[in-house]
Each structure stands twice: as structure tokens, then as C-alpha cells.
Amino acid sequence: MRRSQHLASGFTLMEVLVSMALGLLVIGAGVTLFKTATNVTQTALSRSDMQQNARGALAIITRDLTQASIGIPQAGIALPTGGAGNALAACGPTQCYLTNGVYPNNLLAPVVPFDAQGANNTDAITIAYIDNTWPVTNKPVSTISPNGTSITVDTNTYDSSGNAAPAPNGKTYNDPVFGSRVGDVLMIFNTNGYAVATVTAVGANGQLTLAQGDPLNVNQPGAVAGNVRSLGYAACPAPNQAQLCPSTSAARLNVVTYFTQINPGP
Known part of the structure; x- marks a missing residue:
């Protein structure tokens, strides 16, 4: 009498664990890259704001320096x-x-x-x-x-x-x-x-x-x-x-x- 064999379909527990680990690694790498990009963008914006403020301050100082001594004794x-x-x-x-x-x-x-x-x-x-x-x-x-x-x-x-x-x-x-x-x-x-x-x-x-x-x-x-x-x-x-x-x-x-x-x- 011949015995029939039924093969189980799907993933083994080990395969699921490995897949989850790889998925978490990919997600973690993506989050890290996103955070790094966000930090770089924020740093660039902060530097741009600082440079804009510095240019504005220097423009005001220059304006006052060009008028220094107008109307008052030079000494x-x-x-x-x-x-x-x-x-x-x-x-x-x-x-x-x-x-x-x-x-x-x-x-x-x-x-x-x-x-x-x-x-x-x-x-x-x-x-x-x-x-x-x-x-x-x-x-x-x-x-x-x-x-x-x-x-x-x-x-x-x-x-x-x-x-x-x-x-x-x-x-x-x-x-x-x-x-x-x-x-x-x-x-x-x-x-x-x-x-x-x-x-x-x-x-x-x-x-x-x-x-x-x-x-x-x-x-x-x-x-x-x-x-x-x-x-x-x-x-x-x-x-x-x-x-x-x-x-x-x-x-x-x-x-x-x-x-x-x-x-x-x-």
C-alpha cells in the first residue's frame, strides 16, 4: 500500500525571523538616513539664517560707520x-x-x-x-x-x-x-x-x-x-x-x- 506525502507550504520560523531582522535593518537604515538628511537640512537653514543676520548686521554697521562724525567735531x-x-x-x-x-x-x-x-x-x-x-x-x-x-x-x-x-x-x-x-x-x-x-x-x-x-x-x-x-x-x-x-x-x-x-x- 503506497503512502501519500503532503508537503507543508509557507515559511519556516527561522525564515520568518531572518526576514523580520532584514526588514528591521532596512527600516532602521531608512530612518537613520532620513534623520541625517533632516539634520543636514536644518543645519543648512540655520547657517543660512545666521549668514543673513550677519549680512543685515554688517549692513547696518556700515551705514552708521559711513555717517560717523557727521555734524559733530572731528576731534x-x-x-x-x-x-x-x-x-x-x-x-x-x-x-x-x-x-x-x-x-x-x-x-x-x-x-x-x-x-x-x-x-x-x-x-x-x-x-x-x-x-x-x-x-x-x-x-x-x-x-x-x-x-x-x-x-x-x-x-x-x-x-x-x-x-x-x-x-x-x-x-x-x-x-x-x-x-x-x-x-x-x-x-x-x-x-x-x-x-x-x-x-x-x-x-x-x-x-x-x-x-x-x-x-x-x-x-x-x-x-x-x-x-x-x-x-x-x-x-x-x-x-x-x-x-x-x-x-x-x-x-x-x-x-x-x-x-x-x-x-x-x-
């Missing part, structure tokens, strides 16, 4: 001495951003560090130039308080070229967009010299307060030299007693400090 402006300490650099209305950030030799130069003024091995640079957007830039100052803690500027309206013009083209010293603000740095000058001051309050009728204790520490009425009081103003003889002698003017400055700051990672 710089002497800051207050013999008073309440040194003037401070890189300070905003609420904080200072550089440790021991002072102006070398107490001089606001067009570019700090200036030629032979301060160390060259620094990552901080300060640039100063006149701000022509202030409506009363280079216009007369009519009064200075006896201790130099306030001035009265022109209250007329001027266009962007500094010519007298009625509103709305003409702007005043306290225009909400272009006018004086707390924290503005002013250059006040006459034939006796120059002084730098910070606006601490904007009042009516052209009055700007320059009170002591400003963030830059340039408002020092008690200083021996370099303050507003040291400009040597006096009332003009008749018939111009309402003016200052010598004739005094004011301008707003852009004082910009660039520095490198390393932010720690998360």
Missing part, C-alpha cells in the same frame, strides 16, 4: 569732568549693556575707540553722528537754566530739510514721531565749545529737562568742565536780551554701540 566732544564720575557708554533708559563701559579719556569721539584713544582689542564700537530727523536740529536755543539742567529750544515748525513750514509738513520739537523723547542725546554748542546732555523730560513751550542722574551720566551740573553750564552763556545786551550770547544751538545725536554678546544655550 570729539569732551564729556563732564570733576563731577559725579565718568560718562557711561552703551546704556539705555533702564540698563547698561557693557561692564565698565566708559569713554576713553572722557571723550565722545565720532568712533570709539578713537585714534590713539583706548584699546584696539575690543569687540565693542560706538558711533556718533547728528540726527537730522529732529525738527529743530541746529536751531537756536533761547534759554539755558543757570545750573544747566534745562534748555528751551525753538518751537516753530520745520520740514525735513530744516526750512520753516506750516503743519502738517512742518514738525515741532515735540512731534510725536520725530520730536524730542526722554533719553535723547543732545549736542549743545556755541562759540565757547560743545556739551553733551540727555533729555530726562519733555515739557511745554520748548522746555527740555536735563536732570542729573541720567543713564549716560552726562548731566552733571556740578562738574568742573564739559557740562552745559560750562558753555559760558549770558544774556545778550539790548535790544536782543531775549537771546543767549554767544548764540547757542542744539542738535540731536545718534550714539550707537555695537558689541558681541554670547547667549548661553538652553
Whole structure:
């Protein structure tokens, strides 16, 4: 009697295990390649963003450097001495951003560090130039308080070229967009010299307060030299007693400090 044989179809357990192992290897390799490609793409995007930011920052720095010293003395402006300490650099209305950030030799130069003024091995640079957007830039100052803690500027309206013009083209010293603000740095000058001051309050009728204790520490009425009081103003003889002698003017400055700051990672 012949016995029939039936062969079992399908895979053995060993074949299934080997197939699964090979499949997992292929999937793992695919995931690894995908992750690597994602990381490379993210790195490329981060580098591109960093390069774009660097180009933007350099463009802004270049813009300010090309305007350095416009409208201010080439040799710089002497800051207050013999008073309440040194003037401070890189300070905003609420904080200072550089440790021991002072102006070398107490001089606001067009570019700090200036030629032979301060160390060259620094990552901080300060640039100063006149701000022509202030409506009363280079216009007369009519009064200075006896201790130099306030001035009265022109209250007329001027266009962007500094010519007298009625509103709305003409702007005043306290225009909400272009006018004086707390924290503005002013250059006040006459034939006796120059002084730098910070606006601490904007009042009516052209009055700007320059009170002591400003963030830059340039408002020092008690200083021996370099303050507003040291400009040597006096009332003009008749018939111009309402003016200052010598004739005094004011301008707003852009004082910009660039520095490198390393932010720690998360």
C-alpha cells in the first residue's frame, strides 16, 4: 500500500525571523538616513539664517560707520569732568549693556575707540553722528537754566530739510514721531565749545529737562568742565536780551554701540 506525502507550504520560523531582522535593518537604515538628511537640512537653514543676520548686521554697521562724525567735531566732544564720575557708554533708559563701559579719556569721539584713544582689542564700537530727523536740529536755543539742567529750544515748525513750514509738513520739537523723547542725546554748542546732555523730560513751550542722574551720566551740573553750564552763556545786551550770547544751538545725536554678546544655550 503506497503512502501519500503532503508537503507543508509557507515559511519556516527561522525564515520568518531572518526576514523580520532584514526588514528591521532596512527600516532602521531608512530612518537613520532620513534623520541625517533632516539634520543636514536644518543645519543648512540655520547657517543660512545666521549668514543673513550677519549680512543685515554688517549692513547696518556700515551705514552708521559711513555717517560717523557727521555734524559733530572731528576731534570729539569732551564729556563732564570733576563731577559725579565718568560718562557711561552703551546704556539705555533702564540698563547698561557693557561692564565698565566708559569713554576713553572722557571723550565722545565720532568712533570709539578713537585714534590713539583706548584699546584696539575690543569687540565693542560706538558711533556718533547728528540726527537730522529732529525738527529743530541746529536751531537756536533761547534759554539755558543757570545750573544747566534745562534748555528751551525753538518751537516753530520745520520740514525735513530744516526750512520753516506750516503743519502738517512742518514738525515741532515735540512731534510725536520725530520730536524730542526722554533719553535723547543732545549736542549743545556755541562759540565757547560743545556739551553733551540727555533729555530726562519733555515739557511745554520748548522746555527740555536735563536732570542729573541720567543713564549716560552726562548731566552733571556740578562738574568742573564739559557740562552745559560750562558753555559760558549770558544774556545778550539790548535790544536782543531775549537771546543767549554767544548764540547757542542744539542738535540731536545718534550714539550707537555695537558689541558681541554670547547667549548661553538652553
